[in-house]
Amino acid sequence: KTMTREEIVKITNNILVDEIEIDAEKINDNALLKDDLGIESLDFVDIVALVESRFGFKIKPEEMKDVRTLSQFYDYIESKVN
Numbered sequence: 001k002t003m004t005r006e007e008i009v010k011i012t013n014n015i016l017v018d019e020i021e022i023d024a025e026k027i028n029d030n031a032l033l034k035d036d037l038g039i040e041s042l043d044f045v046d047i048v049a050l051v052e053s054r055f056g057f058k059i060k061p062e063e064m065k066d067v068r069t070l071s072q073f074y075d076y077i078e079s080k081v082n
Contacts, residue, residue, distance in 0.1 A: 002082045008055075009074055015050045029071035037070070055081050 016022045022037050033039045039047065048059045057080045067073050 003055075003078075005074065005078060008077050008081065011054055012051065012070075012074060012077060015047060015054065019050055020047060027070065029069065029074075031070045032068055033070065033073065034068075051077065057081065 013024075013027055016027060016037070017024045020039070020043050022039070026037055031037050033044075052059055055077060059080075064076065067076055
């Protein structure tokens with residue numbers, strides 16, 4: 001079954017807030033993963049593992065190289081899930 005954008009955003013944000021402990025107030029579509037959310041490479045390894053297990057697909061690092069904002073990350077997940 002396909003997932004709505006809302007479902008993807010909700011699950012992704014829950015991962016960021018609950019597992020990575022990012023301040024929920026900082027989360028918005030235009031937030032830069034690194035600069036605004038402070039996601040370091042080690043956090044990103046955890047995020048990748050969590051996203052892969054929750055959504056059931058493998059993230060390829062080369063496909064993520066242009067992903068800078070949260071909105072782009074949602075887009076990427078949406079393109080893989082649906």
